[in-house]
Amino acid sequence: MSDLKTHIGSLSLKNPVMTASGTFGYGLEFADFVDLSRLGGIIVKGTTLEPRQGNPYPRMAETSQGMLNCVGLQNKGVDYFCEHIYPEVRGLGTAVLVNVSGSSPETYAECARRIAELDDIPAIELNISCPNVSQGGMAFGVTCEGAASVVRAVRAAYPKTLIVKLSPNVTSIADIARAVEAEGADAVSLINTLMGMAIDAERRRPVLSIGTGGLSGPAVKPVALRMVWQVYEAVQIPIVGLGGIMTATDAIEFLLAGATAIEIGTANFIDPTVTVKVIDGIDEYLVRHGFDSVREIVGLAHQT
Numbered sequence: 001m002s003d004l005k006t007h008i009g010s011l012s013l014k015n016p017v018m019t020a021s022g023t024f025g026y027g028l029e030f031a032d033f034v035d036l037s038r039l040g041g042i043i044v045k046g047t048t049l050e051p052r053q054g055n056p057y058p059r060m061a062e063t064s065q066g067m068l069n070c071v072g073l074q075n076k077g078v079d080y081f082c083e084h085i086y087p088e089v090r091g092l093g094t095a096v097l098v099n100v101s102g103s104s105p106e107t108y109a110e111c112a113r114r115i116a117e118l119d120d121i122p123a124i125e126l127n128i129s130c131p132n133v134s135q136g137g138m139a140f141g142v143t144c145e146g147a148a149s150v151v152r153a154v155r156a157a158y159p160k161t162l163i164v165k166l167s168p169n170v171t172s173i174a175d176i177a178r179a180v181e182a183e184g185a186d187a188v189s190l191i192n193t194l195m196g197m198a199i200d201a202e203r204r205r206p207v208l209s210i211g212t213g214g215l216s217g218p219a220v221k222p223v224a225l226r227m228v229w230q231v232y233e234a235v236q237i238p239i240v241g242l243g244g245i246m247t248a249t250d251a252i253e254f255l256l257a258g259a260t261a262i263e264i265g266t267a268n269f270i271d272p273t274v275t276v277k278v279i280d281g282i283d284e285y286l287v288r289h290g291f292d293s294v295r296e297i298v299g300l301a302h303q304t
């Protein structure tokens with residue numbers, strides 16, 4: 001067995017495999033399939049200051065090599081999380097992170113402030129990249145000024161590990177990553193979904209209720225890998241890589257591109273046990289190639 005431990009800021013993970021927000025519920029829904037204590041971490045559903053209904057149905061569509069969604073951050077709000085969900089997830093034996101969203105820097109910061117009070121939540125992931133909400137969301141993540149304004153407000157309110165989740169729907173991901181690093185982000189995670197759409201030719205209408213949605217799954221992997229590669233060369237802070245990871249080999253490619261940890265999203269819908277298979281596969285790869293620790297392979301593909 002190799003040493004799978006890794007660190008993101010002051011956050012220690014038993015291994016680099018976490019679940020992506022919105023694709024694994026609160027973890028509890030998967031407890032029948034997966035020993036949750038084996039996971040590096042669980043990043044729970046997007047959480048906002050106030051409850052949100054999300055968008056009307058249909059809000060999922062299958063595409064070739066991927067899926068589209070426009071769920072729109074449906075959740076019961078941060079107070080519900082603190083009162084009802086937190087007591088259930090705090091003893092799962094893995095790091096539980098909350099994915100925080102908002103419609104203004106102030107609402108992001110207030111949501112983060114409330115989560116900071118929860119002793120057993122060691123970090124948040126700030127979602128400045130949701131493509132499926134009309135106010136806030138991705139609007140902040142597509143300009144350096146917008147991204148910086150949210151991170152500045154949240155950094156002042158949140159003292160623990162702050163991971164900022166970036167949107168791929170930008171011209172220069174490196175510029176956005178530098179902007180959030182300058183405001184004190186401890187790490188970046190990338191990518192959120194790519195804007196896309198599907199049209200039903202028979203009905204001559206968009207498939208999704210709001211027309212467009214976020215594309216995820218294997219189709220986005222080369223884009224995500226390229227962005228992790230570019231951000232690794234642009235910033236000093238750790239990177240959490242995701243987008244289309246289906247297998248251990250996919251995960252290893254992200255580590256080699258510069259990710260310190262990875263997240264698995266859409267693959268959970270296809271195989272609810274994929275996370276543990278990826279953990280075992282990373283270990284097997286490290287042993288086979290003679291590496292003692294997973295930390296040794298982070299960014300290795302950049303070596304000339």
Ligand SMILES: Cc1cc2nc3c(=O)[nH]c(=O)nc-3n(C[C@H](O)[C@H](O)[C@H](O)COP(=O)(O)O)c2cc1C
Pocket residue numbers: 020021022023045046047069071073099127130165191192193215216217218220242243244245263264265266267
């Ligand atoms: C149904 C669904 C819901 C999602 N909800 C969220 C969310 O609440 N917050 C967030 O930051 N990302 C959300 N995402 C994006 C994923 O966390 C992830 O960034 C994206 O799907 C790419 O990874 P994947 O290809 O492994 O799925 C959602 C994705 C899907 C498919």
